[in-house]
Amino acid sequence: MKRILAAAVLILSGCASPPPPAPPVSQSRLAEAEVRAAAMVRAGEHAAAARYYDEALRIAVSIESPDAIAENAINLSIVSQWLGRDADARTALSSVLDNRRAVFPQRRILQAELRRAIVELAARNASGAAAWAQRAGERCAGSCEYAAAILNVQAQIALDAREHAQAARLAQSAAERARSRSDRAETANALRILGRARLALGEYPGAIDALKQALDIDRELADPRKILADLTDLSRASRAAGNRLAADEYGERALAVSRAVHDARGVAEMEAQLRRP
C-alpha cells in the first residue's frame, strides 16, 4: 500500500510545475481592477464597473501598455454609454483614437473606431457615425470579425436617413457576414434592421419574417432590450400588414417585457400604440 502511495505521489509530482514568478505589482493591480470591473458588469453595477475600468485605464497608461490602454478605454466607453454618459464614452475612446504617442494594434484601433461610430450613432450624429464607420470599414477591408457590426452601423445610418433600400441591402449583407462567422448577436441586429427597412418599404411579410428570425435569436441570447425591440417592431409590422390580432399580441408581450425591465418610456409608448384604433 505504501509503495502504491509513494508511486502515486511520484506520478503526481511529475504533473506539478514550478510556480511562475509573481507578476509586477502594477500588473497585478491592473488585472485586479479589470477583474473587479468585469464582476461589476456581470452584477449590473455599471457605475462601479466604470470606476474600475477607469482605474484600470489609469494603471495601463502609467505602465505604457498600449493593448491594455485600448482594451480598458473601449470597455469604459461601453459602460459609460450604458450609463448615458456619451461624453465620457468619447473621452475614453479618444485615449486610443487621438493618442499620437502610443502604437496600438490595428485590431484595437478598429474596435475603437467602431465603438466611436456606435456612440455617435446613438447620439444621433449621423455624419460623425458615418465617418467613423467608414474608417473602421476601410481598416477592416470587409474581412475582419467586425465586418457585420460595421455594416449594421452603416445600415442603421441609412435607415435613419430614410434610405430604406440601401439600409435593406446593407443589412442583408451584414446578416450574411454575421451568419458566416456564427455571430448570432450581429445576425439578429442585421435581421432587425432588415425588418425595419422592409417595413418602411411596405414589404410587410418580408419584414415580419426577418423580425421573427431576429426575435428567435434574441430570445436565445436572452437580451431583454433586443427582445423588446423585436416585439415592438413586430407589433408595428403586423399592424401595418392589417393583422390587428397579431399586432395586439406582440404589443402585449412587448408591454410585459417593458414592465419587467422597468422601462417607463417603453411602457408608455406601447400602451399608446395598443390604444390606437
Next chain:
Amino acid sequence: MSPTIAPPVRFSRLVLKVNAFLLVALLLLGAFMGLVAYKQGWFVHQTTIHFLTPNALGINKGMPVKLYGVTVGSVSEMDIAYSGVDVRLAIMSEHLARIPKGSQARFAREAGVIGAGVINIVPKAGGGPPLEAGERIDFEASRGIAEMFDDFRKQAGPAFNELKQVLSDMRRSKEDVTAALSALRAEIDALPETHKALRQLLGTTDRAVADVSRQAAATLRAAERAVETAERAARGVEVAVPLLAGKLATSLDSLDAATGQLRKTGEEAQDTLRRARPILERGETAAREAGDVIGAAKRVWPLSDSFKENGEKMLPIDSFEGSRK
C-alpha cells in the same frame, strides 16, 4: 474350395456402431448450432431501425442495443452513406412498442467512461406512437473524456472566477486586517502607560474625595456652630442642615464606591487585553501565512489553469448600442 473368412468378433456390428456415432455427432452439432442461433436471436422476430452518424468510431457490428439497461437488439449493419455512416439496429419486435417516435440513440459505455460500448436508446419523454420498421431515429454521439473535462472547465469557470474574486478580496482585506492588527498591537503596547495614568487619576480622585470629605466635615462643624448661633432665630434651618449633611455624606460614600469599581474594571480590562495579545499575534501570522499558501496554490498546477486570466477581457462590441436612444 476356399474356406469362408469369418470377420473378427471385435468388429461385429461395426456399421451400426459407426452410424450411431455419426447420428449422435450430428445431433450434438445441430443442438450446438441451435443454441448459437437462439443466442443470436435468430428465432426472435426482429425489426430494423436505423440512425445516421457523422462518425461511427466505437460502434461495431453486433454491439448490443439497450433500452433501460436491458438488451433489446444489436447493431446489424453499418454502411457508409452520403453524409456519414448509416447504422442499422435489429430490435426485438416485442420491445419496439416501448420505443416511441422521437426517441434518441446514444453511444454509451456500460461503466460510465470505460467499459464495453453499447447503443443506448433513450425513449422520448411523454411517449407517443411507437417506431415503425425502417424508421430513422436521432443519434447523439458520445463525448470523450477531453470533451467532458472541457465541459467541466466551462461550467466550473464562473465558480472559479467567483472564488478568485473572493480570494482577491481576501488578499486586499488582508492588508487592512494587518494594518488594524498593527494599530491594535500599538494600542496594547501603550496599555501599561494608560493604566499608569488611570491609576494616577484614581489616586488623584481619591485624594480629591478625601479633601472633599475633610472640607465637608469642617463645613459641617461650621454649620453646627452657625446652627447653634442661629438656633433660636431659625429653628427651621436647624432641622434642615443635618438632613443636608446626611445626604452629602451618602453621596460621598457612593462616589468612593464608584471609584473602587472603576479601578477594578480597569485592572480586569488590562488583564483581558494582556491575554488577547498572543491570540491577535497568532491571527496576524495565520492571515499572512494563509495569504502565502493561497498565492502559492494559485500558481501551481492544476489550480493555476483555473486562476489564469482570460485572454480576452473585452466587453462585446454590439452595433445594437447605436440604436438605443
